[in-house]
Amino acid sequence: MSEVVNANRIRNTLIAVAAITLSIAIFFGFQTQTGSVSLESQAKDSTPIEVAIANGKPTLTEFYADWCTSCQAMAPELAQLKQKYGDSVNFVMFNVDNNKWLPEILRYRVDGIPHFVFIDDQGKEIAQAIGEQPSSVMQANLEALIDHQTLPYAASTGETSDLKSPNNPISDPRSHSSQAKSG
Known part of the structure; x- marks a missing residue:
């Protein structure tokens, strides 16, 4: 019977140590999240x-x-x-x-x-x-x-403007007018 009592004491002691360790880890974990740079x-x-x-x-x-x-x-x-x-x-x-x-x-x-x-x-x-x-x-x-x-x-971001190049006499680049060839 004393072996059972000793086994229970050891088990309970281990559980208590684990609980304390976890509590300390959680405490310090929260401390790092709520630091001065939060x-x-x-x-x-x-x-x-x-x-x-x-x-x-x-x-x-x-x-x-x-x-x-x-x-x-x-x-x-x-x-x-x-x-x-x-x-x-x-x-x-x-x-x-x-x-x-x-x-x-x-x-x-x-x-x-x-x-x-x-x-x-x-x-x-x-x-x-x-x-x-x-x-x-x-x-x-x-x-x-x-x-x-x-x-x-x-x-x-912001406003944009139309590109108007003074060096390009063609008003519509899709028009293939004779201006482009004579230029």
């Missing part, structure tokens, strides 16, 4: 869109969700970029799960996250990028945004 803390510290559009600085907007693993993976890098460029660029964040931002979600046609919109210092949208971006790509885009240059790694 999406929530960055969103709280972001510039309100009304201020960003009016203050004469270019703006990087990020549409994100707390459950988005790409958004979470980029959070530390974006925090570093904000620390480096925060004096020159507004950083604005919109949580797509908050209906408050539905007008912005529709305006910028957000259909994937993370979704970045680059806005010039006049408040005009100039480019967008969707998906997880390497820090070097975001840095290059921010530097171009600050310098009023074409963003190297983002899809340009």
